[in-house]
Every structure is written in structure tokens, then in C-alpha cells.
Amino acid sequence: MYSVLMSTPERLIEATRELLWERGYVGTSPKAIQQHAGAGQGSMYHHFAGKPDLALAAIRRTAEEMRATAEAVLAGPGSAYERVEAYLLRERDVLRGCPVGRLTMDPDVIASDELRAPVTETLDWLRDRLAGIVQEGCDQGEFTPSLNAGEIASAIVATVQGGYVLARSAGSPAAFDAGVRGLLALLRAAAPARP
Amino acid sequence: MYSVLMSTPERLIEATRELLWERGYVGTSPKAIQQHAGAGQGSMYHHFAGKPDLALAAIRRTAEEMRATAEAVLAGPGSAYERVEAYLLRERDVLRGCPVGRLTMDPDVIASDELRAPVTETLDWLRDRLAGIVQEGCDQGEFTPSLNAGEIASAIVATVQGGYVLARSAGSPAAFDAGVRGLLALLRAAAPARP
């Protein structure tokens, strides 16, 4: 399934990432991982202690990747509004959902402090990163200064995570886009009154 | 687990509802349902064709309940903003997530037109119901008339669905509340300029 140039542990991690995204932790079996990775049972248990261990490696990498992708957009040029807009409008595989956020609905992930940690850290980081940008916008007079930057940032992250839910429910990315456009319209309305 | 006054099919449906909420479709086994309902295998397969059939009955009931709960608040008194606020601030079992929305992350539910239908219908209904209220607010001069009511409604539903994700990630309902407060602040900012 993967390039022969990839090592077996590497192929196992990538296969697990794909399957966790597609079917979640509970819905992903070691057998499916092995088949996807083109690795035998013995091979998987040689490199990883078991399903939780392999899932942890996969989740950590996915979390790191998501953070890097977000940072690439958020560190870009433009006003606070423009950077938030760029983040919200960035290309996404909407119908697949968020590979990090979806893990919060996995009971076994939530029950494990180790598996949940990368999820918590990533979403916390994202919210804080956005809060900094919103605060900048308030300080620069771009947004009404009375806004609570942390709350606005939470609303932004929630809109994205919930947008995936709407899109998957509707079977169409348009539902995601509608929510994003609604939020952006409200953000534009939060500019201070111009005298 | 349930009152003896409940019929066996009834107990099976209620047990399935609980387990779908807690563990999702993929994570819920017939055996777990039977134990939760205090019913034997034969009993379950006598009343229902199998796991998908029972899940369908459970999902339909949960969807209907969610709709009724939302309608009770949305049909209440007050301005458009006040009704949206009442909906967003209504008591919720935040850390358990949305029993309907969480199903969108279940690959087997999404793959089945029958199982997905109640989810799609419920979220569509909710968005349309909110859109009507937001449109009222625009028409009454409560919100800037340039707002697209459907998009604002999508943003509201997304914020709630995403709020559950943030709360479960953080292990605290406060993360949900923060997103809701952020959205409400933006909605208040979307009042037309007062001359």
C-alpha cells in the first residue's frame, strides 16, 4: 500500500493514521492496520507494544502535522481578520472530518490520558494561537476592544469542528462553508463603529 | 437496568440509545446492548432483525427527542437574539457530547443511507429553524439586515457541535461555554449601527 522505500514501522504508523481518520480508534483493528501497511502480525508486534502504542505514535504525528498546517496559515501576512479568514478558508478534506477532533468522540481515546493528551494539546494550542491573533485585532482597533479574545478563538475553533459535523451529516462540504461564512460575517460586523 | 414496567423492545431501544451516545455505533456490541437491557440474545433477535435495525429505532428516537428539546426552547418568548441565546445556554450534558452529532463520526452510520437519514434530517431541521429566527431578527432590525440567515444559523449549529469537541478534548464543559459566549458576543456586535 505504501512505498517500498518506507520502513515497516513507518508504514505501520501511516496506515494507522489513515485508519484512525477514517474509522476512529474503536473501529480500527490491528488486522486492518497490518493489511493496509503490508506488514505481518509479527512485524507489527515487534515494532510496537500493541494497538494503543501504535495509535499513540500515529496520533502524535497527526497532531503535529495539524499544528504545522495551521501555523503555516496563521503566521502568514495580513490583518488579524485576514489571517483568521485564511485559516477558515484554507483547503480541507472536509468530508473526512478533522483527524484530531474526531478522536474526541472515541471513548477509548478519551478514557486514556496518554492517547487524549496530543488531542488536548493541539486544540488548546490552536485556540491560544487564534486568541493571540484576535487580541492583536482588538488592540489595533480592527475588532471592538470589548471582545474576549479567548472566547472568540473558542468560537472559531468550534465552528470549524462543528462544520465538519454538518458537512458529514449533509454529505456535502457546502455545509461546512456555510458555517464558516456565517462566522466571518459576524467577525466583520464586530469592527468598531466608524465615526 | 430498566424498570420492569418497560417492555423488552423498549428496554432494548433505550439501552441502545445510551450505548450509541457513549460509545458510538462501531463501539456498541449486541452483547453490551443485551446486558444493558437485561434481555437475552434470543429476545433481541426476536424483536429486531439485528444490530442495524435496533440502532435505527434508537437513532430515530434520539433524533426526535433532540428536535423536541430544541423546539421547546426555540418556540419560547423573547427577541430573536434571546431565543438563540436561550438555545445556546440551555442545560446540556456537555461532556457526553451530542447524541445525534456524534453519529456523523461513525463510519458505519455515514455509510448507511438509512442510519444517516435521521441525523441529516435533524441537523437540517435545526439549522432551518434557527435560520427562520435569525431572519426574523434581521427583518425586525435586531440584526444587520445584510446577514445571511442560513449562514448564521449554520455557524450557530456548528459552534454547538464543535463546542462538544472542545469540551471533550479539554475534559471540561467550560470549553463549550467559552465558544458559546464568543458566538453570542459576535451576535450582539451584529446589531445595526444605532444612529
Add this chain to the structure above:
DNA sequence: GTCTATATTTTGATAGAC
């Protein structure tokens, strides 16, 4: 309608040969 037995497949892993 409910119960117990039985069956097939999958899950998640261990053992040990190569």
C-alpha cells in the same frame, strides 16, 4: 416471547520457527 446451544468471523495478542 424467551432461553440456551451452537457457529463463524474478527479481535488483539503470544510463541516460536526462520
Add this chain to the structure above:
DNA sequence: GTCTATCAAAATATAGAC
């Protein structure tokens, strides 16, 4: 490091007695 048994338990039913 990889492969092929092997394994106990669970998943998802069906059969047939009561």
C-alpha cells in the same frame, strides 16, 4: 526483523427447545 501458528475472548448472528 519477519513469518506462521496458535489462542482466548468477543462480535454477530442462527437454531431450536421451552
